[in-house]
Amino acid sequence: MRQKNSIYRRCVSLAVSAALFGVFALAGTANISWAEETVGNIEDDCADRQSTEKSILVTSRKQNRADAQSIVNTTNGSRSARLKPTANVSPAVPDLAESEVTGVPDLVEPIRVAALPKKVIARKRKVAQAPPAKLSSEVLSFNGITPGISDRRDVFREWGNPHSESTTAETLMYRFDRLRSVRVKFDGNIVDAVIVALDQPMSTKELTRKLGLEAVRPAILTNKVGAPIAQVYPERGVVMRLASADQTVWAVDGDDFSESEPDTSSQVIKVVIQPIKAGGFLLRAENNRRNDLTACLEDLEQALMLGRTSARVQWLLSDVHLTLGQAVTAERYAAEAIEIEPRNHRYRLHYAKCLRQLARYEVAVEQVREILETPGIEPLVRALALHEMGHLAAVGSKDVARRAVSLHTKAIEIADKLTLGNDANVRQIANELLVEAHLAIAVGVAKGDWEEKSKIVPQWIERASALSEEMIAAEPSNLPLRLQVAVSALAAAASFEQPIDPLLWVEEAEDTAQKLKENTDDELLRDQYDWQLGLVYFQAAQIEHRRSEPQSAERLGDLADLKLSALAKGRDELPDTNYLLGRLYFQIGAVHAVHYEDHVTACQWYDRAADLLLDPVPVTTMAAPQQHGDALVSMGVSYWQAEQRERAIELTNSGADLIEEAVESGLLKQIALEVPYSNLSAMYEVQGESAPAAKYSKLASKISGAASSSKRR
Numbered sequence: 001m002r003q004k005n006s007i008y009r010r011c012v013s014l015a016v017s018a019a020l021f022g023v024f025a026l027a028g029t030a031n032i033s034w035a036e037e038t039v040g041n042i043e044d045d046c047a048d049r050q051s052t053e054k055s056i057l058v059t060s061r062k063q064n065r066a067d068a069q070s071i072v073n074t075t076n077g078s079r080s081a082r083l084k085p086t087a088n089v090s091p092a093v094p095d096l097a098e099s100e101v102t103g104v105p106d107l108v109e110p111i112r113v114a115a116l117p118k119k120v121i122a123r124k125r126k127v128a129q130a131p132p133a134k135l136s137s138e139v140l141s142f143n144g145i146t147p148g149i150s151d152r153r154d155v156f157r158e159w160g161n162p163h164s165e166s167t168t169a170e171t172l173m174y175r176f177d178r179l180r181s182v183r184v185k186f187d188g189n190i191v192d193a194v195i196v197a198l199d200q201p202m203s204t205k206e207l208t209r210k211l212g213l214e215a216v217r218p219a220i221l222t223n224k225v226g227a228p229i230a231q232v233y234p235e236r237g238v239v240m241r242l243a244s245a246d247q248t249v250w251a252v253d254g255d256d257f258s259e260s261e262p263d264t265s266s267q268v269i270k271v272v273i274q275p276i277k278a279g280g281f282l283l284r285a286e287n288n289r290r291n292d293l294t295a296c297l298e299d300l301e302q303a304l305m306l307g308r309t310s311a312r313v314q315w316l317l318s319d320v321h322l323t324l325g326q327a328v329t330a331e332r333y334a335a336e337a338i339e340i341e342p343r344n345h346r347y348r349l350h351y352a353k354c355l356r357q358l359a360r361y362e363v364a365v366e367q368v369r370e371i372l373e374t375p376g377i378e379p380l381v382r383a384l385a386l387h388e389m390g391h392l393a394a395v396g397s398k399d400v401a402r403r404a405v406s407l408h409t410k411a412i413e414i415a416d417k418l419t420l421g422n423d424a425n426v427r428q429i430a431n432e433l434l435v436e437a438h439l440a441i442a443v444g445v446a447k448g449d450w451e452e453k454s455k456i457v458p459q460w461i462e463r464a465s466a467l468s469e470e471m472i473a474a475e476p477s478n479l480p481l482r483l484q485v486a487v488s489a490l491a492a493a494a495s496f497e498q499p500i501d502p503l504l505w506v507e508e509a510e511d512t513a514q515k516l517k518e519n520t521d522d523e524l525l526r527d528q529y530d531w532q533l534g535l536v537y538f539q540a541a542q543i544e545h546r547r548s549e550p551q552s553a554e555r556l557g558d559l560a561d562l563k564l565s566a567l568a569k570g571r572d573e574l575p576d577t578n579y580l581l582g583r584l585y586f587q588i589g590a591v592h593a594v595h596y597e598d599h600v601t602a603c604q605w606y607d608r609a610a611d612l613l614l615d616p617v618p619v620t621t622m623a624a625p626q627q628h629g630d631a632l633v634s635m636g637v638s639y640w641q642a643e644q645r646e647r648a649i650e651l652t653n654s655g656a657d658l659i660e661e662a663v664e665s666g667l668l669k670q671i672a673l674e675v676p677y678s679n680l681s682a683m684y685e686v687q688g689e690s691a692p693a694a695k696y697s698k699l700a701s702k703i704s705g706a707a708s709s710s711k712r713r
Helices: 002-021 024-028 152-159 204-210 278-288 293-306 311-323 327-340 345-357 361-372 379-393 398-402 404-418 424-447 453-474 480-493 503-518 523-546 550-571 577-595 599-614 625-641 645-664 670-686 690-712
Strands: 171-174 179-187 190-203 219-222 228-233 238-243 251-253 256-258 267-273
Touching (some): 152 190, 190 204, 204 238, 204 267, 219 278, 228 278, 278 293, 278 311, 293 523, 311 345, 327 345, 345 379, 379 424, 453 480, 480 523, 503 523, 577 599, 577 625, 599 625, 599 645
Antiparallel strands (some): 171 179, 179 190, 190 267, 219 228, 228 238
């Protein structure tokens, strides 16, 4: 097992480092012109719309009462480096790098179309009462004409001759009392859409009642500045076009709309009835992306059944599944999206993100590199690609990981300018990118070999917090950003040699998660907040351990266990989920071993951790080699103290193997091997195995001597 782990980790690390070295020059090249797609069309095909951080343990030599040599239980403490939650907004950027009308024909004449396939996956919701039954899809009729079913002869039989010059035209015009016009659009001889222009505007509330649409959740179509321009009722094939205050006439072409003025109101001036199409479900899924993941998935799966060749549907399905930690499923949908639209850079970039989270780094680098080498890519895409490349660099060798900062910084420069544009969608994505990139730099610097990190990291965290608070003040739906900041702040602080007090961040994360869960009944979304809160508890437990606050560390570890262990099965497609649980169980055990010197209880936790930590796992942002190896070495100490010596030697050897691989790959310095070699030497000597004892003693002495010599220089 250790050999398999060794080969896999080493190959991944070296491949990433080699692939990335040829990419960094791209960070400063290319002229770009690209505008982020918005949901502006309702179309049948839905087209376009690691580092050298120290572990929680540090060297603290204790003489083993039974042994001649000391076995090092790596643990540490001390405090300093101030980080506060919810920063005040500061312009400073750290230095680095919705009149009733009578006489309307009876629109409510529903004709059931062939039953659409039902939802494949049943999901439960945490609601006080049972959710309503799933609404069936049935297209509305207008005066006996049903889009998608009625043909041209049906129209002539029901409505007579049109006012149009030709009866064979693609679009026919009719007149009804108290309606400005009724147009019928054909696809061949089948009615594709009925477009009703009202004589006077009608409120959306009244028209919804008249059409019997109260039970249908509408989707809101907006323009580029974020103003609503239509309400779409996917299960009925109805689109209500909103009018501006001056009753601007909207240009309607089937289900492809364009507005002449951006100012809109909640008055309806036109109604379009069309067959049930994927576009409406896709639009509603996008509306629900932030507040109801279950409903979002249901709509996306319905859209997929209606529009299998829609790359956007595949992309959004991938995005949701990746959020849920289902990276294998997400990668499959992302691959299908770029197979349909290979030139769509956003889809390809998302595919690379899926590959990164699956630890397929070399392929991910090539995907991002292809985007960055494309002439004329849009600024937003370029910024996102640089940010993604920064994430990839962070898991490379030590030298490559340092370059992640410059990649994120370049992404920030581009995104900062985009936040001033007129496109609301681009602004939102750019602002989110600013927050994420600041946090990525903070975590990267904290985990890396940087000077004065205790001063630099808080600046990036505080700026990220300030940016997120600006976004939350402008739009409360951005509140999850506050939880994201807390997770990253503590992830960074967990790498400080002088730990901060994490409890203010924990309190803010708990308060934020509670508010978020109170505002949604969606189980999937609530689980995401609980997962992030579990990460907060986990990181805080590590910090409290290092601050020599065992009771707090034990309490936070138990809270993390309560959150993360229950949710991990739903995220088992991520390669580091089991590793995270292993680290959590190790952390709880370490409190008992180090602070209470209760190695029996510690080993009970280590028994849960060992199999998870011994499984092969690639280097990820979570699975850091130093912490991985140190955990196994430290567990070995407790097993030794609990008289389980064969197990102790096995785990210490495994930890040493992992650290050796990290040293060979340039992820760690050789000094990281001194403790495991010293422990192995002591263990083998007590066991009476002089040859391996001498071997490891010599190796430990050589490393210690080299380190001393280096310091003297």
